[in-house]
Amino acid sequence: GEDVEQSLFLSVREGDSSVINCTYTDSSSTYLYWYKQEPGAGLQLLTYIFSNMDMKQDQRLTVLLNKKDKHLSLRIADTQTGDSAIYFCALTDLTTDSWGKLQFGAGTQVVVTP
Amino acid sequence: DAGVTQSPTHLIKTRGQHVTLRCSPISGHKSVSWYQQVLGQGPQFIFQYYEKEERGRGNFPDRFSARQFPNYSSELNVNALLLGDSALYLCASSLATGGYEQYFGPGTRLTVT
Numbered sequence: 001g002e003d004v005e006q007s008l009f010l011s012v013r014e015g016d017s018s019v020i021n022c023t024y025t026d027s028s029s030t031y032l033y034w035y036k037q038e039p040g041a042g043l044q045l046l047t048y049i050f051s052n053m054d055m056k057q058d059q060r061l062t063v064l065l066n067k068k069d070k071h072l073s074l075r076i077a078d079t080q081t082g083d084s085a086i087y088f089c090a091l092t093d094l095t096t097d098s099w100g101k102l103q104f105g106a107g108t109q110v111v112v113t114p
Numbered sequence: 115d116a117g118v119t120q121s122p123t124h125l126i127k128t129r130g131q132h133v134t135l136r137c138s139p140i141s142g143h144k145s146v147s148w149y150q151q152v153l154g155q156g157p158q159f160i161f162q163y164y165e166k167e168e169r170g171r172g173n174f175p176d177r178f179s180a181r182q183f184p185n186y187s188s189e190l191n192v193n194a195l196l197l198g199d200s201a202l203y204l205c206a207s208s209l210a211t212g213g214y215e216q217y218f219g220p221g222t223r224l225t226v227t
Contacts, residue, residue: 004156035218042118042204043157043218088156100147100208101170102216104156 006089006105012112018076020108022089025070029091032065033102034074037086046074046087084112116141118207118219126225127195135190135222139207145169146188147216148180149204157204163188164210192224200226 003025012018020034030051035043049056049063049072056063062075076083086107092100119138127133139146145164149157162170163182177193186207192199202223206216 033216042220043206045215045217048215090156100145100162100164100214100216101159101172102147102149102157102206103159106154106156 004089004091004103004105006087006108008106008108010108010110012079012110014079014081014112014114016079018074018079018083018110018112020074020076020087020089020110022072022074022105023070024072024089024091026091026093027067027070028093029070031092032063032072033090033092034061034063035088035090035104037088037107039085043088079110079112081112081114084110086110118205118217120203120205120219120222122222123220124223124225126227128227129195129197131195132191132193133195133224135192135203135205135224136187137190137205137207137219138187139205140217143207143209143217144186145208145210145214146182146186147206147208148188148190149206149218150174151202151204151221153201160190195226197226200224 005023033048034046060077064073088107089105090102147162148160151157159172161180166182180190182188202221204221205219208214208216
């Protein structure tokens with residue numbers, strides 16, 4: 001199985017960039033996702049990257065993937081107070097029987113201060 | 115289009131009881147997955163269904179079961195509830211299995227006393 005690790009907490013000033021990091025152990029991860037969860041809510045899909053890509057940019061979000069180091073990051077430019085939430089890294093492995101299974105990290109709590 | 119819907123929003127049950135949680139996927143989506151999220155942790159995969167067939171099962175006891183109906187909605191059933199079953203139960207829908215984007219509902223908060 002896969003092990004997905006994230007730092008637990010990140011504090012950032014409004015207007016600065018946030019970088020949330022994720023490391024994983026299984027090199028056969030195929031799709032890698034970032035989800036956002038606000039208090040008392042479900043998970044919102046922010047973006048995802050296929051494992052044959054190094055980078056994906058979507059407005060304020062930039063995803064970087066280093067397959068050699070098994071490291072995924074999410075950069076949020078011009079962080080706003082509305083970005084305060086828990087961010088989850090998640091992976092799927094299309095080489096296993098459970099194609100639809102998302103393996104999540106424990107989440108990174110991002111707090112944006114004015 | 116409506117997103118993934120789940121019912122009920124909140125539920126309080128007693129140990130030993132049975133619970134049924136319901137999920138309606140996004141229109142056009144044929145796959146539904148269930149996840150359990152214990153407070154302070156990431157979601158854990160329970161089941162995936164596609165075209166009414168089970169396509170994946172996580173490491174959960176047989177007390178957990180699910181099914182998918184012809185309209186692609188789904189039910190998650192948990193028997194003989196334990197205190198440790200208290201969690202947020204999330205349903206996700208996708209077009210199909212295997213690498214497709216999964217969209218989550220708001221979840222059902224289950225409290226077992």
